[in-house]
Amino acid sequence: MPGRDPVLRRKRKKFSWDKTSAILTLVPSLILLGVFVYGFIGWTGWVSTTAWNSIIPDFASVGLRNFKIIFSTFRFQSDLRNMVVFTALFIALCLVIGIALALLIDQKIRAESLFRSLYLFPMAISSVATGVVWSWLLNPTTGVNLILKSLGLNHLPEWFLSTRILPGTPLGQIEIALPLALLAVLIAAVWQMSGFAMAVYLAGLRGIPEELKEAARIDGAGPWRTFWSVVLPQLKGTTTTIIIILTAASLKVFGLIYAMTGPGQDFVTDMPSMNMFDTTYQGNQFAEGAAIAIVMLILIAIFIIPYLISTLKQGEEA
CATH class of the missing domain: 1.20.5 (Single alpha-helices involved in coiled-coils or other helix-helix interfaces)
Known part of the structure; x- marks a missing residue:
């Protein structure tokens, strides 16, 4: 048997x-x-649903009161504006710079490994160290601004500390648009993470069959036509992956802003993560801080969960 x-x-x-x-x-x-x-x-x-907003724990249930409180504050409304503007510009710039660098390196240039290392190097630096260096470079009295002053551009050095909102459309307690001071943080963040986008795009480019490009060239397509019609559609999954990872990174950014500008005057460079830290550990308002953390978790989940579901479906179909 x-x-x-x-x-x-x-x-x-x-x-x-x-x-x-x-x-x-x-x-x-x-x-x-x-x-x-x-x-x-x-x-x-x-x-987040309790009344624990002092140094003494109080676990009495208050429902969604803490969420109503934080959404009604000027600081949290400013945080949401800054987060949306920062995330949109951060992702867009990283994608454009990343794919441009990847296309350049994919041309089989000399010292390719050296350039890859140089572009990826900023990722190896901690966000706090990056913030400290860029805060020195962009400070009105040091770094780049000294060059601007020597060129006669005396009106530009104050943008790093500016409270201006461009163009500034009132909505609730805040103005909806781009806080000028947020550009400083954006420059540092893009410098640090565009190398990551480059590396992922480069891997995607190397995974595209050369036969597809050759067929497009035989059909008379030029370099730009080949890129838009053949290469870019093949990078759709790669782009989605980059967007998801960069979105999660931008929604929870903390160390970079904390080291560079802090919340800023009128909270022009504040973010929910910094608000949560100050509310919880500086103000001892633990329930409101927990409510901010839950809002951040929900925002990240909105982007990540659909991506995970689509990835699982693709795995099952394969």
Whole structure:
């Protein structure tokens, strides 16, 4: 009988042991993940519905009152404006610069590895160190602004500390548009992360079959036509991946802004992450800080969950 075959029994026993050992290996990680990630997310969500807004814990339920409070404040409204403007410009600039650099490197240039390393180098620097360096470069009395002053552009050095909103359309308690001082943070963030977009795009370009490009050239397509009609459509998945990762990074940006400008006058460079830190650890308003954290979590989930679902569907179809 096959079931009595000693070789088959040993194989079944080995498979059963391998399966058990694999499960046992994952159990500690799953426990830690459940406690320190999902457990604390649940705890934060619960705290956001309590009255714990002092140094003394108060777990009396207040429903969504903390969310109503934060959305009605001038600072949080400014945070949402800054976050939307920063995220949109940050992603757009990183995509454009990233694909431009990737296309240049993909031309089989000399010292390709050197250029790749140079473009990726800013990612190796911590966001705090990046913020400190760029705050010196863009400070009105040092760095780049000294060059601007020497060229007679005396009206430009103050933009780093400006509270102007361009063009400035009133909405609620704030003005909707681009805070001029936010450009400083945007420059530093794009400098640091455009190399990441370059690396991902370069991997995507190297994955496009050369036969597709050759067929387009045979059909008479020039370089630009080949790029728009053949190369760019093949990079759709790559672009989506970059957008998702950069969106998550921009929504939770903290160290860079904290080191460069802080919240800024009139909160022109403030972000929800900095607001949450100040509200929770400086103001001891733990419930309101937890509410801000939950809003950030929801915003990140809005972008990431659809991406994960589409990725799973593509995996099943493959």
